[in-house]
Amino acid sequence: MPLTTSFLQPLLAATAAESVNLAEAGPLILAAVLLSLVVIYFASKVGGEICARINFPPVLGELVGGVVVGISVLHLLVFSEGGPTEPSVLTTFIQQTAGMDGTVASVVANTASEVISVLSEIGVMILLFEIGLESDLEGLLKVGPQAAVVAVVGVVAPFVAGTFGLVTLFHVDLVPAIFAGAALTATSIGITAKVLAEIQRLTSPEGQIIIGAAVLDDILGIIVLAVVASLAKTGTVEISNVIYLIISSVVFLVGSVVVGRLLSPFFLGMVDRLTTRGNLLIPSLIFAFVLGYVAVILQLEAILGAFTAGLVLGETEKRRELEEQILPIADMLVPVFFVCVGARTDISVLNPLEPANRAGLIIASFLVLVAIVGKVVTGATVFGQPRINRWAIGIGMVPRGEVGLIFAAVGSASGVLSKALDAGIIVMVIVTTFVAPPLLRLVFKPETEALPTSDVAVESPPEG
Template sequence: MPFITLPFVPSIADVAAEVLNLAEAGPLILAAVLLSLVVIYIASKVGGEICARINFPPVLGELVGGVVVGISVLHLLVFSEGAVTEPSVLTTFIQQTAGMDGTVASVVASTASEVISVLSEIGVMILLFEIGLESDLQGLLKVGPQAAVVAIVGVVAPFTAGTLGLVTLFHVDLVPAIFAGAALTATSIGITAKVLAEIQRLTSREGQIIIGAAVLDDILGIIVLAVVASLAKTGTVEVSNVIYLILSSVVFLVGSVVLGRLLSPFFLGMVDRLTTRGSLLIPSLIFAFVLGYVAVILQLEAILGAFTAGLVLGETEKRRELEEQILPIADMLVPVFFVCVGARTDISVLNPLEPENRAGLIIASFLVVVAIIGKVVTGATVFGQPGINRWAIGIGMVPRGEVGLIFAAVGSASGVLSKSLEAGIIVMVILTTFLAPPLLRLVFKKPQAEENLLPEGAGVAVESPPEG
C-alpha cells in the first residue's frame, strides 16, 4: 500500500489556543493602535511646529518626526510589511505592562502595524480628496497638454538616463538597471500637493501644472511598475497587461469626471433632502471611497479615485461647505500618512562608516543627480506660458516619497536588486523627499503674482505662512 501524505489538519487544541490568543490580543491591539497614534500625533506636531518656526514647510517636519520615531532612531513605530522584525518599543512596553507572552505580542504587533498602515492609506486618500476639492477642474483641463508633456518627460528622462548610466558606468545587469531606472520615474503627489497648499500656490498656474503632471505621472508610474515587475519575474513584458493598464486609466479618469458631472444634480438634490448630521460629508466620502475602490479593482491607485471625487465635487455649489467639513478629518488622518512615510525610512543606509553602505552611496550619488535633473528639466518643456516659474514646476516633480519606496519594496521582494542598488534607491528616495519641500518654497518668490493665479482662487488660506 503506497504511503499517502495527508495535509496538515490542526487539532482542536491548536485551534482553541489560536482563538484564545486572538481573544486575549483584542483589547491589547486597540491599546497598541492608540499608543501608536499618540506617538504619531506628537511627532507630527513637534516636527511641524519646529519647521514652521524656521520657515520650512510643516510637512517636512512631519516626515522628520516620522524618521525620529521610526526604525531609524527611536524604534517606536515598526512596520513589518510582512517580514519578521524585532518588536517596536511600544510593543515591548505593552508586553511588559500587560504580561503578554511572545505569541500574543507578535499578534498585537503585526495587527496594530496593519491598522496604522490602513489609517495611513486613508489619510493620503483624504489628502488627495481635499486637494481635488481645492483644485480647479477647468484650470486643470486648460493646463492638460502642458501637464502631459511635463509628466511624459519626467518619466522618460530619468528612466533613460538612470538605466543607461547604471549599465555603462557601473556595469549593472540590464534588468536591475531597468528596475532602478523605473524607480526614478516616480513622483509623490501627496507630498508636493501638501507643500503647494501650505505655501498657497496650489491654484497658481505652476501649481495646477504640477498637480496635473503628478496625477499623470502616478498613472505612468503604475504602468512602468507593472512592466518592470513583470520583467523581473518572467524576463518578459506582458504587453496585454500594459495595454489594459493604459486603457483602464484613461477610461477611469475620463469616465469618472463625465459621470460625476452628469450625476452631480442628483447628488445635490439628495444632500438637500437629508436632515441628519453629516448630510454632506458622509455622502461625499462615500463617493470618494467608491471611486477609490473602483480604481483599486482596475489595478490603479485608490488616491486617484479620491482625487477625482474631489475634482467632481469641487465643481458643485457645495464646494466651500465641504472644504470646511473635510478639514478636521484631514487634520486627524493626513499626519498619520506623512509620519508613517518617515517611520518606514531607514537612514542607516546613509552611514558611510559601514563598509556595506559605500557601494550603495556611490550608486546613490548618481541616482540622486539623475533623479533631480531628470525632473527639474521638465520645467523647460512648458510651452505657451510666458512668465511662468519653470524652476518651481521642475522641483515640484522631484519628491519620490512613498511612491519611490513602493518601487524599492517591489524590487527587494523580487530579488532582482543587489544590496548596493537597493540601498542606492532608498537613499535617492530619502534625499529627494526631504530636499524638495524647502527647495519648492525657495524657488517661489515672496509676492504671489496675480497673473500667475487661475481665475478661481480656491484653496487659498486666510493667513499666509511666515516668510523668511
C-alpha cells in the same frame, strides 16, 4: 510549541489570540492602536512645529518626525512588511504595561500595525480628496497639455539617463539598470500637493500643472512598475497588461469625471433632502471610497479615486461647506500618512561609516543627480506660458516619496537588484523627498510675498 517550525509560531499565536474572547483581545489591539497614534501625533507635531519655526515646510517635519520614531532611530513605530521583525519598543511597552505574554503581544502589535497602515492610506486618500476639492477642474483641463508634457518628459528623461548611466558608467546589467531607471520615474503627488497647500500655491498655474502632471505620473508610474516587475520576474514584458493598464486608467479618470458631473445634480438634490447629521459628509465619503475601491480593483491607486471624487465635488455649490468639514478629518488622518512614510524609511543606508554602504552611496549620488536633474528639466518644457515659474514646476516633480518606497520594496522583493543598487534607490528616494519641500518653498518665495493668491486652500488659522 516544539512541534511547529519557528515561522508558524506567530500564526499559532494568532489562533490563540483569536480564541481569546472579544472582551479580552479587542481592547489590547485598541490600546496598541491608540498608543501608536499618540506616538504619530507627537512626532508630527514636534517635527512640524520645529520646521515651521525654521521656515521649512511642516510636512518635512512630519516625515523627519516619522524617521525618528520609526525603523531608523527609536523603533517606536515599526511595520513588519512581510518579514519577521524585532518587536518594536512600543510592543514591548504595551506588553509590559498590559502584562501580555510575548506571542499574544506580537499578534496584537501586528494587527495594530495593519490598522495604522490602513489609517495612513485613508489619510492620504483624504489628503487627495481635499486637494481634489481645492483644485479647479477647468483649470486642470486648461493646463492639461502642458501637464502631460511635463509628466512624460519627467518619466522619460530620468529613466533613459538613469538606465544608460548605470549600464555605461557602473557596468550594471540591463535588467537591474532598467529597474533602477524605472524607480527614478515616480513622483509623490502627496508630498508636493501638501507643500503647495502649505504655501497656498495649489491653485496657481504652476500648482495646477504640477498637480496635473503628478496625477498623470502616478498612472505612468503604475504602468512602468507593472512593466519592470514583469520584466524582473519573467524576463519579458506582457504587452496585454500594459495596454490594459493604459485603457483602464484613461477610462477610469475620464469616466469618473464625466459620470460624476452627470450625477452631481442628483447628488446635491439627495444631500438637500437628508436631515440627519453628516448629510453632506457621508454621501461625499461614499463617493470617494467607491471611486477609491474601483481604482484599486482596476489595479490603479485608491488616491486617484479620492482625488477624482474631490475634483467632481469641488465643482458643486457644496464645495466650501465640504472643505470645512474635511479640514479636521484631514488634520486627524493626514499626519498618520506622512509619519508612516518617514517611519518606514530606513536611513541607516545613508551612514558612510558603514563600509557596506559605500558602493551604494556612490551609485546613490549618481541616482540623486539624475533624479533631480531629470525632473527639474521638465520645467523647461512648459509651452505657451511665458511668465510661468519653470523652476517651481521642475522642483515640484522631484520628490519620490511613498511611490519611490513602493518601487524600492518591489525591487527588494524581486531579487534582481544588487544590495548596492537597492540601497542607492532608497537613498535617492530619501534625498529627493526631503530636499524638494524646502526647495519648492524657496523657488516660490519671492512671489508668495508679492502676489497673494485668491482662491486657495486656507490653513485653519491657529487662534489666540
